[in-house]
Structure formats: structure tokens, C-alpha cells
Amino acid sequence: MLHIECDIAPCETDIAKIETIIQRNILKIAEPLAGDLQWYSHNALLVPESFKINSIEVVGPNRFKMLYHFDWNLFSPCLDLNETMTQKEQVMFQIVPGALAFELIDNTRPSPADEL
Numbered sequence: 001m002l003h004i005e006c007d008i009a010p011c012e013t014d015i016a017k018i019e020t021i022i023q024r025n026i027l028k029i030a031e032p033l034a035g036d037l038q039w040y041s042h043n044a045l046l047v048p049e050s051f052k053i054n055s056i057e058v059v060g061p062n063r064f065k066m067l068y069h070f071d072w073n074l075f076s077p078c079l080d081l082n083e084t085m086t087q088k089e090q091v092m093f094q095i096v097p098g099a100l101a102f103e104l105i106d107n108t109r110p111s112p113a114d115e116l
């Protein structure tokens with residue numbers, strides 16, 4: 001789990017307030033939310049400050065879904081590549097005492113040993 005510490009009440013439903021808290025902390029959580037870009041290429045890099053929140057929806061008591069997008073760059077001079085792609089993702093999170101807790105999915109690329 002990834003936490004953003006804040007003083008939000010566990011029963012808060014004001015999406016604008018929640019979005020403001022997340023936006024203030026977006027640089028802290030960008031890399032964990034992007035996950036392991038090595039799935040795409042060993043040369044894939046997150047584009048700094050490209051994270052944007054598309055929407056936040058209430059899905060249950062103290063539970064939310066955030067849709068977001070970010071850019072990542074693929075640069076390989078040997079292959080004459082310099083492309084930027086936009087990735088759309090979603091993450092579930094909940095309000096817990098003193099924090100927003102994001103439920104990250106582990107998408108680290110398995111090692112060759114794991115694949116065997």
C-alpha cells in the first residue's frame with residue numbers, strides 16, 4: 001500500500017477536496033503509480049510531471065477509484081527511437097485515519113528465474 005498522509009476525515013466524500021490532496025502529493029506518488037515501465041522496454045522512463053488525474057469516483061464507503069494518465073518516454077539511440085507514449089491507468093484507494101491508502105498492483109517484471 002502507498003499512503004499519502006493528510007488530515008482528511010474517514011467519511012469525507014468531497015471529491016474536489018480529495019483530488020486537491022492527491023494533486024499536492026502527485027510527485028511523491030508518481031513513480032509507484034506508474035509501476036515498472038520495464039514491461040515495455042528496458043529504456044522506458046517516466047516523463048517528469050506528466051501525471052494527470054482524469055477522474056475520481058466514489059465506489060463504496062471510504063473507497064474510491066482514481067483514473068489517471070501519464071507519459072513515458074522510450075529513447076534508444078542505437079535503434080533510432082525517441083518516442084513518448086501516454087499510459088492510462090486506474091487505482092483504488094481508501095480513506096484511513098490520517099491518510100489516503102492506495103492499493104497498488106505489483107507489476108514488476110519477473111526475472112528469468114521467475115519465468116522458469
